[in-house]
Amino acid sequence: MARPADPNARAALVAAAREEFVRKGLKGARIEDITAACGLSKGAFYLHFASKEALFGELVEAFKAATERLRSERLEVMERFFAEHGPLEARDVTGCTERYERFVALQAEGDVRTLELMWAYRDVVAVLMSGSRGTEFESLAWWLVEQEVERVGEDFNRLQRTHACRPDVPAEVFGSLIVGTHVLLAQRMSRMERKPDLEAWARSLHLLIREGSLPKKKSSRRPTRARASSRTRSTSRSQP
């Protein structure tokens, strides 16, 4: 019998495929298993997709588009900030001025959005990172990583140039730190049932990273924020 199937077979296949991909990787996932999970036969798959890669390709396109949108938005936000407020100086940081607060808040918001994106596509990320060897998607993961390392590194560089950031650390090490952590967290997410408290993660990362990257002037205690525990939103981003 054919009929008594899911009226929305295509969507069901996508969902089943995502699960199989996470479990087995792109190559390891077998079409028969995917269709079987929907109560369909192997052949039915080809009524909806040209191939396994085509299905994954759709997911990847969506992820790539979302990633690029977020990336350019974050770039634009930074541009606008510096256009409006001028460059951050060391005294902004040590004195914790209004604009510095603003800056930190912007970075914080951006980072949470990045983590949200990771969560939404955690399965795709996991497959791209470690389950796409030998496929057309193999290089994409590292391309995206490099791009992100660069973006973070450039933000960092900009602050270094105006002495708003310690000068004795190469930007690419800083970038690897941020991105490496995000990648590892995404891997963890792909094995989680429920969405973790991403804001808390971002907050913790910021506390660790930002304060470590303050210029070592008078090591002043900023008058400031961060006792960071129960408040829902408080922290910042990486660069400061």
Next chain:
Amino acid sequence: MARPADPNARAALVAAAREEFVRKGLKGARIEDITAACGLSKGAFYLHFASKEALFGELVEAFKAATERLRSERLEVMERFFAEHGPLEARDVTGCTERYERFVALQAEGDVRTLELMWAYRDVVAVLMSGSRGTEFESLAWWLVEQEVERVGEDFNRLQRTHACRPDVPAEVFGSLIVGTHVLLAQRMSRMERKPDLEAWARSLHLLIREGSLPKKKSSRRPTRARASSRTRSTSRSQP
């Protein structure tokens, strides 16, 4: 003709295999390509190894053994340190006492050794991380990662308990930060021709991370160290 081959065919095969594995992943590497790179025929492979997995298994075993040796040595070093010097207090850190210096140096040395290990096995690490999906080695990578996250997290915890470390960051986030960075760096290494300055990397990471994890007491400038640039060895590790 058989004879005029490399007198040490086995070693040559291992070397060629490592290259192919990095390039294509465990599954993607074809035995014919590996043997061809040594001027041998497909069949010759099976005179030296039972299978592709057996060859990789040997590499993995060596890596695992080295990793576990280093891990237990680092654990032991910490045990001994705390047995000899007692726990670190907040004032050790803010005052930058002798024992704190010692502690930092120990962690620094350990971290460099970890990076050295990564370098020596950078190909194996890269394959384990993203080229072993669907093989018997699939889970090993994350097992090792988890183990390392735990070790780092416990060191961090110990310092938190004695207030020698900020209390407002979960140890597992801290662990992910360190290990995620190491993993990303290992991936980069696997695509490098020459060995990078690992001590410089470790140094940079420490500067970023350690100072960010100081207890936020009087935010005192430690009298101290770190201008960190030309000196060959100066920094510390993660936890402090």
Next chain:
DNA sequence: GCAATTACTGACTCGCGATTCAGAAACCCC
């Protein structure tokens, strides 16, 4: 009711790469 349409089935084909194995080929020692 029956022809056209849609949604699916599952046996079959096909290519790829691992693994086998019946021989060479080189070497060694007497």
Next chain:
DNA sequence: GGGGTTTCTGAATCGCGAGTCAGTAATTGC
């Protein structure tokens, strides 16, 4: 210089899973 040993060759075999396609069943339109 021949028997024995070691090392290697490459055609043949095998298994696996993607992709094909002729056929089947529910459904819809008339």
